[in-house]
Amino acid sequence: MARRFHPRSRPAENLRIIFATIPWKLLILVSLLLAVAIPTYLFGERLGNQLFPSLTKLFYTASASAPTVVPTPYPAFPTVLPLAGLRLYTTAAGDSCDSVLAFQMNMNDAGQVFSDVKPETVKALDKTVGLDCHALQPGMTMTLSPHYPLVAFGGIVLKIASNTAAQVIPTPLINVPQRPLTPDCSGGCNLTVRLAPQVQVHLLVQTTLALHVGAWVWTQATLARQHIAGFDTYPYADPGASLNGMSLSACDFQADNIHDDNSLSCDQLTPNTIDDDGGVWLFGVIGPSALDHWGYHLKLPRGTRVLIWLTSQNGVLKFHAGSPVYRFDGGINKYVKI
Template sequence: MAGRVTPRSTPAENLRIVLRAIPWRLLLLLPVLLVLAFPAFLFGTSTGQRLLPALTNYFYNLSGPVASPVPTPYPQFPTNLPQPGSIHYTVQEGDSCDEILTVQMHMADAGQVFTDVNPNTVKALDNQVGQNCHALQPGIVLALAPHYPLVALGGVVLKVDPTSPLQPLPTPLINVAQQQLGIDCSNGCNLTVRIAPQVQVQLIVQTTLPVHTGSWIWAQAMFPRKPIQGFDNYPYADPTASLNGASMRVCDLQLDGTHDDNSLSCSQLLPNTIIDDGGAWLFGVTGPGSLDHWRYPLHMADGTRVLLWLSIDNNGNLVYRKG
């Protein structure tokens, strides 16, 4: 008996079979569902984008308030400002300028900074001390200025300008205010700081601490030196220059209550002879808004201008030793 062959269904017939199996009401309902589903999807997405950050912020704030970076109240500004000056010394028999600077001013490299190889440096020294160093006589009075001096300052940060372009950061899920985050100054910043009611300075800092406008800053910085043509490492400050608007590099930094233990040391701010000298000179003014912050053992009325010799301790820090 011959085998019976069943003809195969064509694709079109298969499609008709599937369509007959689906209820016609469902076919009518599908377009309606699609029309409703798309707006519902958009609404849910928009609501979720608003709701999730709000909930995250709620629990973030609930976990504890963010500590304010601004101390309240600020320390009082000093009644006077640091001012460069000189120490008078009477020349003794057999003295030379190099010896006087080495012994009286702790300037171990005096013979290298001021050398006859570069007559311009010796001339600049003559102008500073007020006498001809090649013709000293006993009884002559010299004006000895501190070399590569530091200055102690305290003040309010008014403006923060990073010295390198800010890198774009991803939009955070938590909307934390920029004032709380601070500005990254790890690559350097130029800070505008008010150190007296009518006096502002520019402090060049490099710190891993976040910097906020409105913070109180304590700093020791390199006092601006007098520019001398042909003598780039001239070591003395200009006694006639004003601090207002001066630009200074910072080597010891504290923002509000946090000291930057990783900030540059003062000996890293060239030029200077701090390592060879075993210390550095510091201009300052006593009082809670300035020198009192460092707790040096000074017993003077507030607002007193002082010149201190700071010695390097065993840890490489500059410290004041009375006497």
């Protein structure tokens, strides 16, 4: 029987046979997938090389601790601090205690603060001026004291005690780094402030500024007044009283380099007669870490203790050239006019 001969298949024929067995729709689908997949892969590879390093940096930044704040250098402490004190006045014909206080000390409400209706107030005034106000004669020497005086200073915050109750904050589900919270002083805070290496005061301040221990604050404040039984509005400070340990109420408040424009103005602190008198007396010291901060431009030697009159303009206290200025004379332990 004759043998059959099977011719060897060629590669082209094999390929044609294979393609013939594949549906044409599948071929089109595979071509489309390849056309989309290859560019997508190349684009994704390029994007990943740029995106992943950025995301890594972002996560490292988010998990890192807050940067350390470099504190502003403190001003140097003054070598001399403000001092409450008296000035002398020699009576003239026709003077009365009320008129002297009105014209010499700008105390327009003297007749209301010291009234015969309340004998204890007149008795306290007699002791303050060193004379019997009902028996004044020309040529007598009176001691005059500024009423409801202010004091100006700067210092470092050592302690903060908020008068506002702390609010309960829910614990977050994840550990998220947070900035340290500052005390809420919108309802008032009691600050312990260092004015000099051995001198601290307690300052009551109401502010929305973020305060922290170590901040440098500038303020004007009501000087603590003497306590007179039955005379709660007695207007005079204790002459020569030390500031160390004194409690004061702040106005015109500034923390570091930020002035609180919404803090209490000095005429909002009670008691006072700023609006009726058109101003207020202020004790201070000449120098860059003292009165120079307020730009009063008093041409006096650094370290000079002064008593100046500030004029109130729409609740803002300003010093005007020609306003009364007194300096402290240690020889007589009194303030003398410049």
